[in-house]
Amino acid sequence: MDLLKTIMVAVVSIVSSMFSTGVRLLRLPRSVALAARSLGSASATFNLPTIRQELEKFQGGSVELELDEQSGIAVMTLNNPKRLNALTGKMMVDMADHINSLERWTAGKGLVLVGTSGNFCSGGDLTFVRKALHYGEEMAAFQHNTLTRLLNLPLVSVALLQGHALGGGAELSTACDFRVMSSSARIGFVQIKMGVTTGWGATTRLVRLFGRQKALALLTSARVFSAEEAATEGLVDHVLSYALQHEEELAECKKWLASNYCCHDTDLSRAVKSSVVYSDLSRELVESLANERRVFGQFWGGPAQKAALDAKIKHK
Numbered sequence: 001m002d003l004l005k006t007i008m009v010a011v012v013s014i015v016s017s018m019f020s021t022g023v024r025l026l027r028l029p030r031s032v033a034l035a036a037r038s039l040g041s042a043s044a045t046f047n048l049p050t051i052r053q054e055l056e057k058f059q060g061g062s063v064e065l066e067l068d069e070q071s072g073i074a075v076m077t078l079n080n081p082k083r084l085n086a087l088t089g090k091m092m093v094d095m096a097d098h099i100n101s102l103e104r105w106t107a108g109k110g111l112v113l114v115g116t117s118g119n120f121c122s123g124g125d126l127t128f129v130r131k132a133l134h135y136g137e138e139m140a141a142f143q144h145n146t147l148t149r150l151l152n153l154p155l156v157s158v159a160l161l162q163g164h165a166l167g168g169g170a171e172l173s174t175a176c177d178f179r180v181m182s183s184s185a186r187i188g189f190v191q192i193k194m195g196v197t198t199g200w201g202a203t204t205r206l207v208r209l210f211g212r213q214k215a216l217a218l219l220t221s222a223r224v225f226s227a228e229e230a231a232t233e234g235l236v237d238h239v240l241s242y243a244l245q246h247e248e249e250l251a252e253c254k255k256w257l258a259s260n261y262c263c264h265d266t267d268l269s270r271a272v273k274s275s276v277v278y279s280d281l282s283r284e285l286v287e288s289l290a291n292e293r294r295v296f297g298q299f300w301g302g303p304a305q306k307a308a309l310d311a312k313i314k315h316k
């Protein structure tokens with residue numbers, strides 16, 4: 001257990017320090033960044049506490065966390081139902097705080113990430129997005145930190161995809177170990193239609209989950225998949241029965257997680273996740289995220305995004 005703790009502390013400290021103490025990032029001219037990832041001349045620094053203060057100004061919605069000590073399975077719920085659980089700045093901050101709590105929850109084995117009222121998440125809250133067009137790389141740095149820590153929790157995590165999982169919503173699901181989908185849900189990485197690249201780290205994670213070719217196909221097509229199609233493509237690990245009501249699906253998802261991946265000794269399960277499977281969470285991942293963030297920053301707030309926002313696209 002001492003070894004496990006030491007490894008955990010080291011990994012968390014590497015990831016946090018690379019973001020919070022201000023990673024030096026190269027800001028590249030677009031043509032150079034897209035063509036070759038060569039080095040540029042200017043640099044940018046991110047300070048997470050300052051970004052947090054800025055994000056908190058964008059209120060609306062909340063993220064709730066419930067820890068079930070008996071089962072060892074936590075539920076984190078995105079709660080902005082009037083906007084199909086689209087994420088505001090405040091919700092990003094809530095989520096980061098809950099990841100802190102989960103990092104300290106030594107009795108935990110599993111985590112379900114879910115949205116309230118039968119929807120997972122329709123991406124970034126477009127009201128927030130319109131006001132944060134000057135703040136892309138900073139928001140991305142904050143989200144990369146939170147979602148890398150989510151991915152690295154010693155808990156087996158599952159995203160329960162109900163209703164819509166679009167854009168940033170689809171990105172969130174890639175920060176979980178598994179994806180369970182309601183039979184009527186839809187998932188799509190629609191960012192390119194919104195005039196941006198992925199801002200919350202999904203490209204880095206998709207490449208590692210599914211390989212470059214599938215990641216490229218998902219991201220450049222912006223295709224929205226039904227549950228059946230997503231299962232065929234291997235994007236989701238389990239599709240829930242048609243017969244279930246939305247409210248029953250959370251219980252069913254927990255049961256799926258508990259019976260498949262949280263049914264053995266807690267310390268062993270946590271060690272397998274963090275100390276073995278994720279032990280190579282490395283600078284390479286952090287560097288890939290930094291590159292992704294840099295490219296995102298070059299398009300965020302640009303003409304294609306502004307045109308997409310004006311067009312009020314519905315991703316049907």
Ligand SMILES: CCCC(=O)SCCNC(=O)CCNC(=O)[C@H](O)C(C)(C)COP(=O)(O)OP(=O)(O)OC[C@H]1O[C@@H](n2cnc3c(N)ncnc32)[C@H](O)[C@@H]1OP(=O)(O)O
Binds near residue numbers: 313
């Ligand atoms: C870094 C992040 C990058 C990204 O996330 S890019 C992707 C951003 N997301 C989107 O573009 C989704 C846009 N919305 C849609 O396509 C449709 O609303 C969607 C999800 C297909 C659902 O369609 P419907 O079932 O017809 O429902 P609806 O359109 O009437 O929506 C219900 C209410 O929710 C709102 N809503 C949906 N997605 C939102 C969002 N992302 N931000 C803010 N508000 C959002 C929508 O405006 C509507 O509100 P209201 O009832 O008109 O007041």
